[in-house]
Amino acid sequence: MSDESPVVLGIETSCDETGIGVVAGSKLLSNVLASQVDQHARFGGVVPEVAARAHVEAIRYLTHRALAQAGLHQSDLDGVAATRGPGLVGALVVGYAFAKSLAWALDKPFVGVNHLEGHLLAPMLSNAGFEPPAVVLLASGGHTVVIHMKAWGEYESLGATIDDAAGEALDKTARFLGLGYPGGPAIDREAESGDPAAVAFPRALADRPYDFSFSGLKTSLITYVREHRDAGTLPAISDVAASLQEAVVDVLVEKTFNAVDAMGVKVVGGGGGVMANRRLRQRLEEESSARGVKLFIPDTELCTDNGAMIAMAGAQRLTRGETTDLGSDVSVSLRLGA
Numbered sequence: 001m002s003d004e005s006p007v008v009l010g011i012e013t014s015c016d017e018t019g020i021g022v023v024a025g026s027k028l029l030s031n032v033l034a035s036q037v038d039q040h041a042r043f044g045g046v047v048p049e050v051a052a053r054a055h056v057e058a059i060r061y062l063t064h065r066a067l068a069q070a071g072l073h074q075s076d077l078d079g080v081a082a083t084r085g086p087g088l089v090g091a092l093v094v095g096y097a098f099a100k101s102l103a104w105a106l107d108k109p110f111v112g113v114n115h116l117e118g119h120l121l122a123p124m125l126s127n128a129g130f131e132p133p134a135v136v137l138l139a140s141g142g143h144t145v146v147i148h149m150k151a152w153g154e155y156e157s158l159g160a161t162i163d164d165a166a167g168e169a170l171d172k173t174a175r176f177l178g179l180g181y182p183g184g185p186a187i188d189r190e191a192e193s194g195d196p197a198a199v200a201f202p203r204a205l206a207d208r209p210y211d212f213s214f215s216g217l218k219t220s221l222i223t224y225v226r227e228h229r230d231a232g233t234l235p236a237i238s239d240v241a242a243s244l245q246e247a248v249v250d251v252l253v254e255k256t257f258n259a260v261d262a263m264g265v266k267v268v269g270g271g272g273g274v275m276a277n278r279r280l281r282q283r284l285e286e287e288s289s290a291r292g293v294k295l296f297i298p299d300t301e302l303c304t305d306n307g308a309m310i311a312m313a314g315a316q317r318l319t320r321g322e323t324t325d326l327g328s329d330v331s332v333s334l335r336l337g338a
């Protein structure tokens with residue numbers, strides 16, 4: 001074991017993915033995932049009870065697989081980390097209790113990790129050089145927030161959505177358009193052949209530099225589609241999807257770079273499932289190179305929920321000597337910095 005790069009197993013069960021990863025410091029050793037998407041798809045969204053039970057079924061064999069892929073035995077671990085919150089209570093409890101039991105049985109330190117900190121630090125797993133001070137856009141199914149990362153472990157939330165998260169808006173609108181679940185990847189695919197300027201969907205909260213609102217967009221899309229369908233003037237669904245995606249991407253990019261400019265940082269990062277969106281990645285790259293700032297976005301499979309990001313955030317805290325008591329519990333609405 002090295003003090004600088006402890007070997008940590010991380011467990012992520014905050015929502016509908018059982019994710020387990022092993023890292024040595026910020027070096028990725030393994031990352032395995034059991035997605036429950038198929039089990040939730042017929043309900044059009046995540047069913048908490050189904051999620052918790054699926055985590056129970058997957059967690060033990062995935063832990064074995066993560067260790068085997070890393071070429072390690074559980075006795076090689078220097079610590080165990082798990083997502084403490086935010087998330088669904090039943091789902092969180094499964095991973096948290098399993099991780100605490102493992103740490104207790106191995107007599108190794110335990111670290112409870114904020115899910116958002118995992119997403120925030122995920123760029124480190126893909127690229128060397130990601131470091132504070134930075135502005136990070138975190139956009140997922142549950143969160144949309146612009147964070148000023150002042151130093152390791154020191155985060156200020158500059159702004160966030162006042163209603164739906166970006167991924168939630170994409171999921172809901174895709175469902176209305178009949179594109180299936182999860183909606184983000186479906187809209188990404190559909191938009192590829194569409195015209196982003198076909199429909200002028202609203203860009204909300206122009207007067208608030210770092211905040212977002214996506215619920216109006218959803219209403220506007222539904223109204224537009226109904227009216228134009230009745231009139232027989234509805235453009236191709238690919239055009240509607242591309243226009244909707246452009247409206248979401250526009251505000252995400254604009255507010256992120258409002259923060260980059262105001263904070264004067266030279267490093268910008270991205271995390272969360274929506275960051276897998278190809279148009280968003282392209283636009284962030286264009287804006288970053290135009291300003292001469294460095295952009296760090298994780299590989300796609302590290303943008304969505306995964307255990308490796310939790311392992312790495314846990315390893316970083318362990319290196320700073322921070323551990324979590326085995327008597328601690330999950331926290332469904334854990335805030336960043338708590």
Ligand code: KG4
Binds near residue numbers: 143274
């Ligand atoms: O980070 P994540 O896996 O889970 C949460 O913590 O929420 O994010 C899931 C969200 C979903 O809303 C999904 O539709 C969205 O990320 N997403 C995407 C893409 N891939 C996943 N959104 C847009 N484009 C994508 N390619």
Ligand code: ZN
Binds near residue numbers: 119140304
């Ligand atoms: Zn997430």
